Amino acid sequence: MKTLRLAIAAFSILAAATVVSAQSTAFDIEFGYQNVDVSGNENMFMTQINQDSGFVLRNLSVSYFDPSENPGFADRLRLDASGFGGNPAGRLHLQMGRDHTYRLNLFYQQFKTFSALPAFANPLLDDGVMPGQHTWDRTRDILDIRLELPLWAAITPVVGYRWNRYDGPGLTTYHVGGDEFQISSDLEQTESEFYLGFDFATKAVQGTLTQGWRDFDGTNNQGLAPGAGAGNNPGSLLGQDVELDSFSRTEKTSVSTPVTTFHITARASDRIRLIGSYVYADADGDTNMSEMLAGSLVSFQLASFFRGLDQSVESNTSSPFQRGEARAEFDLGDHVDLKVGYEFRDRELDGWAMISSLFMETMSFSGYEQGDIVSLVEAQTGYTRKDQIGNLRVDVRDIGLFRFWGQFVVDDQDLDVSQDVAEIVLPYGQEGQFNRKVDSYEVGGMVDLGSAKILLDLGGQSADDIIMRTDFNDRSYVRGRVDWSIGRLFRVLATAESIDTDNQSSGVGYDATTTHYALDFTVTPVDNFNLGLAWDNYSTDSQIPYRVPQTLDPAMSIYTEDGDMYSGNLRWTISIVTLSAAYSTFENTGSFPLKMDHATARVAVDLTKNIAVAGEYENWDYSENLFSAADYNADRWGLYLRYRR
């Protein structure tokens, strides 16, 4: 991993360095050191923010252009990088090329992902045990390289490679033998895709055809977490202590997916454009898992106690997916556009698993020694899903100050889920054929008064049936926007959105309302001063009846959010000093009340035309009304040097 990062950095720097002395080059770098200090729940801070003390690359950009006839190996280059170091994410983007020769696009991104929530997946919270039992500290690296070879006017060969790796340690849980045990996990998952093809372009027809080969390889090695052998639940089951002495599991998954992609846009006449696209991906996956454990355990399925389990699982999936689209766009004069389209999406799944379990040293609940018991379960799963979507859209533009649009969409969903005997806990209901047809409409208009633009957009959806309980039968929305500005002096932007969703059919009774309002005010009285103020409110209220599992009594699941955010920011340049600051406070008073304040301040001083120093301060203050152990307050101080030319 480190080798890859170094290789990407070395290549990018080398590419940039070779052009740095050229006639038209811009270079800008800002880097420095930051110190992070957290009081309160550091795990929550890392879960949400994850800033760390250390070196940080705030920004690097190199831009080069050589318009001469003989520019060397590149006539243009653009390198942008930011965030690497103490920041939780870093991004690097290199674009370079030479006319009629090549275009290279390289993108790399790294995310440090951390999660250790105090109350999530935590059955021991009442005992004061924190964090919860599902935690991880992992890294995700993403690389995307694309090389285009525009050697000919009409055909451009393309070759590319995508790579995505997620790895690192974590903790999770396993329910076995009558208890839950915390287990450690060492995960390594990589998806890579190599593709090649070509872009084609003539005056009337443009498009792309590529063939890719995607592979996924994942390995998860798991073991019993230190001190977790006693399980989550104290006491005994049927007079026997439940304990796990040892546990190990290795799961390996590989998926191979050829992917074919085709797009075409054709200009049939000056007023008609035809668009087609097609994607076909045929995934085929295999999983092998082996698990060994020993202890004092109970199986209600076998009505037995047992001392060990040797389990292996072999499984296979086959899942072809295709998606196609055909569309015609008609230019009906200077003011009217008509678009008619059809899209389909087909997905199938055939799954098979053989689960072989050897329960060792079993004893019936009545005390009869049974020896080892073998259990073989063969499961076969499957579903097909077909979506057919038709749409019609009309745009009427430039009618005086106005423009209007309207759209109608029909979405026909067919889902056929196969039931498998091995899955059945309670008979009936896991399988089925579902058909759902959703009609959607949208109408809107905008008036452009020059300094002010007013937009109103409303729509609705109506479905004849539902597939899941939380699907809607009816949904409507209205959105509005007013954007008023006087030159650069000030700008007021107000947006409002309301969404009403419900399903009052028998046995569901789902009802939800969401509103979202925002008001932004920006004033720039002089070039060197800018002030922004904003308010944002997000409110949602949903309810759906459910049955309380232990009593089967009906109850209502109610969820609310009512969050207000106030924020302000300013930027002020006085001679060689630039001051920028921002503050936001967000408070939610719904089902999960909390408050989060966030403040940043930065002072940058231009020491010379090329060199500047900057100091930054950032503070986060997070608190939950119901659970103060989650609260934290964190400061970040940073000192940075900037060089540009």
Place this chain on the structure above:
Amino acid sequence: MVLGVGLAAAQAANDDREASEACAVCHDTVAAELEMTVHSPMRAGTPSCVTCHGDGTKHMDNDGDPSMINIPTGASGAATCLECHGQIQQMFAGRWAHGDAEVYCGSCHTIHSPHNAQPMQLVKAANDLCAQCHPSQAGSFEKPFGHDLDLGGVQCISCHDPHGGGGGSLKVDSSGEIVCYSCHAEKRGPFVFPHVNGVAGTCLSCHQPHGSVNPMALTRSRVDQLCLECHSVFDGSTLGSQPPSFHNLRSPRYQNCTTCHVAVHGSNTSPLLEK
């Protein structure tokens, strides 16, 4: 035919370049800047002033009257850019994501400036550009759980295609599926025992990607509440309502469904999503 098209385009570009030389007499600063961009008229086959602004004869004859020259704005302005940027045109096809709001190429991209501070010739940082018209969405990222839009993190354009595309305003991944898999590749499956995704819902059935007040960016603050809304039976048969949960939720042990059902994104080894 292909060769003919190429030669014709090159000839047209040469004609335009000669006609554009007159522009630089007055617009010397812009012309000088333009020469240092990929749109430089010095380069063979590239556009020039005339390519986008049209014949400037009347403009020059009327003392530079700006009404006498084409200044690409709005949808017609976008059409000018799309004449050359065929790949973008292809993306735009039928999905004029920003057409409703009269956003055109120049709203976000600068044409003339060399060495712009932002990549893709953007007039300001990508996230700031989106936020100036979508403040509600930008505000959602101030919530404590969700994607990090800060330095080096995801950008709005990581998931959304401002030009439109196969998934509407949402991008699709390389195989035409929901964009979430572009990063969260391990959630793609396929799984022998799938759950929600691809069957009858998407990632958005349970998660709020823009930011959430709930851990794991979930749509509900309590996991059991989120699960029970589907896994509950009244009358009728909806997918997922069987088998209904039968655990005693008064026990903390069962209030955290995912403590046992850890593989909520799908499993290849456990029908009950326990590993």
